[in-house]
Amino acid sequence: MSVTVRVPAKVNVQLAVGAARPDGFHDLANVFLAVGLYDEVTVTPADELRITCEGSDAEQVPLDRTNLAARAAVALAARRGIEPAVHIHIAKDIPVAGGMAGGSADGAGALLACNTLWQAGASRAELLAICAELGSDVPFSLVGGAALGTGRGEQLRTLEVGGTFHWVFAMADRGLSTPAVFREFDRLGEGLDIPEPIASEKLLGALAKGDPDALAAAVSNDLQPAALSLFPELADTLAAGRTAGALAALVSGSGPTTAFLARDPESAAKVAETLRSSGTCRTVRTASGPAPGATVLNG
Numbered sequence: 213m214s215v216t217v218r219v220p221a222k223v224n225v226q227l228a229v230g231a232a233r234p235d236g237f238h239d240l241a242n243v244f245l246a247v248g249l250y251d252e253v254t255v256t257p258a259d260e261l262r263i264t265c266e267g268s269d270a271e272q273v274p275l276d277r278t279n280l281a282a283r284a285a286v287a288l289a290a291r292r293g294i295e296p297a298v299h300i301h302i303a304k305d306i307p308v309a310g311g312m313a314g315g316s317a318d319g320a321g322a323l324l325a326c327n328t329l330w331q332a333g334a335s336r337a338e339l340l341a342i343c344a345e346l347g348s349d350v351p352f353s354l355v356g357g358a359a360l361g362t363g364r365g366e367q368l369r370t371l372e373v374g375g376t377f378h379w380v381f382a383m384a385d386r387g388l389s390t391p392a393v394f395r396e397f398d399r400l401g402e403g404l405d406i407p408e409p410i411a412s413e414k415l416l417g418a419l420a421k422g423d424p425d426a427l428a429a430a431v432s433n434d435l436q437p438a439a440l441s442l443f444p445e446l447a448d449t450l451a452a453g454r455t456a457g458a459l460a461a462l463v464s465g466s467g468p469t470t471a472f473l474a475r476d477p478e479s480a481a482k483v484a485e486t487l488r489s490s491g492t493c494r495t496v497r498t499a500s501g502p503a504p505g506a507t508v509l510n511g
């Protein structure tokens with residue numbers, strides 16, 4: 213018997229970043245929106261832990277115990293005193309190292325799948341605690357929808373969303389390392405007074421209303437200057453999307469995926485087409501949000 217879990221990607225509609233903490237992390241006001249681009253994680257009993265991956269970015273995914281899906285299975289098995297004897301297969305559609313939390317999605321997906329396969333009985337609270345140990349973004353991948361993440365992004369408050377938002381995502385031809393982007397944020401901010409990260413009331417209101425124009429006016433990403441400093445060509449992609457009629461154009465999280473908010477599906481298709489022919493990115497996808505969090509598809 214196998215269990216398959218579907219898990220969404222995310223875009224950060226607000227990413228406010230505070231100064232570096234003594235532990236090296238940064239306090240955030242991180243407004244996550246799950247979008248309908250998914251990885252599927254399938255777990256099947258096996259003699260020992262094994263990982264396989266399929267999809268266009270599969271060769272970039274580590275197949276050893278550093279894979280977040282493997283770490284999730286090991287963490288749950290250790291808590292239950294059992295062997296993580298499972299084959300984890302990842303059908304990957306979320307870009308790797310793209311700032312869309314693909315690894316985090318696989319971690320949350322494997323955790324929910326193993327909990328189901330092993331009938332391990334971990335509560336939602338226990339699953340969320342394991343997710344937070346695995347990474348700052350992993351709890352949100354489990355929960356989906358829209359949420360405000362505080363602390364290092366792992367303490368979640370669910371947000372109301374009053375409609376569907378239509379997005380276009382432009383994937384770059386190389387990845388960006390999340391720690392490197394935070395380091396660049398620190399370097400650019402040296403000697404400056406970095407304010408406490410606070411969620412924007414205007415942005416939360418726009419989400420609650422489902423108003424794309426109001427959301428477009430309120431989106432922000434404090435990591436964007438750092439991502440652009442490490443990957444200056446992203447400015448051309450952002451400009452191409454704006455010219456094509458996107459309501460807002462921003463780097464998704466630590467990048468280098470760029471995200472474009474459109475008024476409706478027709479406008480999203482037009483922005484996508486223009487970006488495809490712009491020569492400024494590798495692939496272009498459309499997706500809408502909010503999307504549900506990790507969901508068991510069978511088993």
Ligand SMILES: C[C@@](CO)(OP(=O)(O)O)[C@H](O)COP(=O)(O)OP(=O)(O)OC[C@H]1O[C@@H](n2ccc(N)nc2=O)[C@H](O)[C@@H]1O
Binds near residue numbers: 347364
């Ligand atoms: C920036 C964000 C925005 O949602 O995601 P991505 O855009 O990369 O997907 C997240 O904060 C990334 O979360 P995640 O990828 O889970 O990060 P973690 O594994 O917890 O941490 C990786 C590294 O990122 C830096 N980091 C992460 C989170 C945080 N609040 N402060 C940090 O400084 C630290 O250098 C840390 O060692």
Ligand SMILES: Nc1ncnc2c1ncn2[C@@H]1O[C@H](COP(=O)(O)OP(=O)(O)O)[C@@H](O)[C@H]1O
Binds near residue numbers: 281
């Ligand atoms: N299941 C996984 N899928 C993708 N990357 C993973 C996974 N597990 C670990 N990684 C590592 O995490 C890094 C960041 O990947 P990813 O989570 O896709 O990007 P981001 O943090 O930008 O959202 C990758 O370069 C890879 O080395």
